[in-house]
Amino acid sequence: MLTQERVKDVKNHPYSNQHIGETAKLPSFRMDLRKYSEKEYNKFVTLNTVRDWSQLNWKDVGRPYEVKSKSKEKKNWEHVHNQPMDPHTSWTFFNKAFHEWFVKDVPEETQETKQQFFRSLRSFKIGEVKQALGSVVQLQLWNYVHRIQDGIWDPRGKRALFEGLDVNKPKVLFLGAAEGYEAMQLGAMYPGAEIVMVDYGEYCKTTRFAEFPESYPFLGSNPSTGQSKVHYKDDFSIEYVVDDIRNLKYGREFDIVLSVGLLEHFPDEYKHEVADWHRRFLKPGGYALLTTPRNQIRSRVYYRIMADVMNHTYRELMTVEQMGLYMYESGFDISRHGYIKVHNGLVCQPR
Template sequence: MELASITPEHPFSEQDFEYTTLLPSYRVDLRNARNEQLNRFLNANVVSDWSQLSWKEIGRPFEVKKLAKERRDWEKEHEQDMPVKKSWEYFNRSFHNLFMQDVPAEQERLKSSLKDSFKGFHLHDIKQGLGEMARLSLWNYVHRIEDGIWDPRGKRALFEGLDVENPRILFLGAAEGYEAMQLHAMYPGGEVVMVDYDAFCKTDRFAHFPNTYPFLGTNPQTGAPKVWYKDQMNITYLVKDIRDLDFHKEFDIVLSVGLLEHVPDEHKPAILEWHRKFVKDDGYVIMTTPRNQMKSRIYYHVMADMMNHTYRELMDIRQMGLYAYENGLDIVRHGFIKVHNGIIARAR
């Protein structure tokens, strides 16, 4: 097996397979490099015939109603609903700040601050500090301990087995671009085009994604597992409204993560058409959305001030799949991973 050189920029190699550790901001997880336990990470085949499924049977998604204080304050000040683009700008900055935290150091800072507040009987500061501690503890568990946001093993299980070679990958609403980089590592040799209409996603969320983060993928020369890094990938990042893209049906994979659930039903056909519009006839559409489960409802309630700047729904996989099926997609694979639903589809 070809072994990568260890450098400060590329600290992990094929010698580190089955290794996992917690860094201050995220987990490194190089376990199960060969994806030999897919069913452990992806439960599929909930629906055998999508044409027989009805909304009456499965109900509509759960709408998250609790909004971030920043949004409520903005709307009170401006006496209008926050525009959609601005709500995304607020969300992206808030979410990015979570990813960039040195969590153990921040926990120690909050503990010290709370201790001082208790000594001085500063009730307002105590209440605020306890809220910050609860949010940070939940973020630490979901993102670092469980690795539920990036979920590399679950995402690889979802992406496994696609019939593509040197694929062109289009990521709609790309944010930091994690999932496209994971796909690019698994199916190397092609190109990733990331698109987001908030420039902050390119200049900060993507630009500050750690170059030292290892993606488990494939060595194109040998077919064996290989560790990849962001700076080894062929990525173009466009700051553009998806509606203004001038691509044609030229991508082998069109991907979105956490996009469909951010619009009410009347706009979902347009969202899904953006996927169909740019994928080749024999290409794949890949989508994920947060799962409707109790721990997800608790998460978005506790983390509201950090997460809930935009319209948001929680779906089960049947709801997500029915939206896709009714809007011209045939479901190839569907299921759920730690905190997300996942669908692989083809355009009809």
């Protein structure tokens, strides 16, 4: 018989090294322990397209695309309060809306939204029909982007961007950590990492991170064997700090400073300050890792359809050239850059 502890372990850690190479669609997300084949790698990962960053200028690369559509919550709040929504409220609304989608049982919700749509047709009320149809479209898009394509977490693409760093048991600082996914992926790739996650809102610590599934498997390495290994959330050493990044008292003590979807939330006049947040806490020779959503037609459509979920804050879509030029002009050398399914990525170091 299985002991109670063994049953709990199997439930929380359902995948082992024997599952490496497998993938499966689960109710809320995709688990993916595959590595890219050479053909797939070239299809989904494009790296180092710029030979000399000093030769780029804004006339050549153009400006980022600003997402103008706003969520209904944001518009209603601003109408009631007769003022722009403040940043803290914006992030609170966004994180709650985003998390509600991450925890959806997609097959079950799909069935319910379709039934709701058919009921709305019988009502002959155009408003109800439009709302129900909108819910169906949103859920189908979320299912495709997150659960089928795994474009938001994109573990294989993130590993391709983050591999090969010259670090051993690194100290990692994640700025704007939300649920902390990418820092945990780094923890799997570079075992023994000490991870500090920082976010503006208590909700990110107590809900988004706290409810990140214990059963999600991260493909990483086993330093004792040099082979691949499956890791889980409770394998990592993590401290979660709720604070404004500008208030952090850390010194230059981190091997890696990471941000995911942070730079694009600030207009140009603040981007150099965002770049400095990455420099301020790095050890000499440390790495700044950044990703932003790509400026592509699919992304523009996504942020239009999912406006009520995504668009509570200022947001831009960029090319990797635009993203890299911001960091290059802010005193960073770009050691690796590229784009994966829906994100741009940079690995850079202060000059």
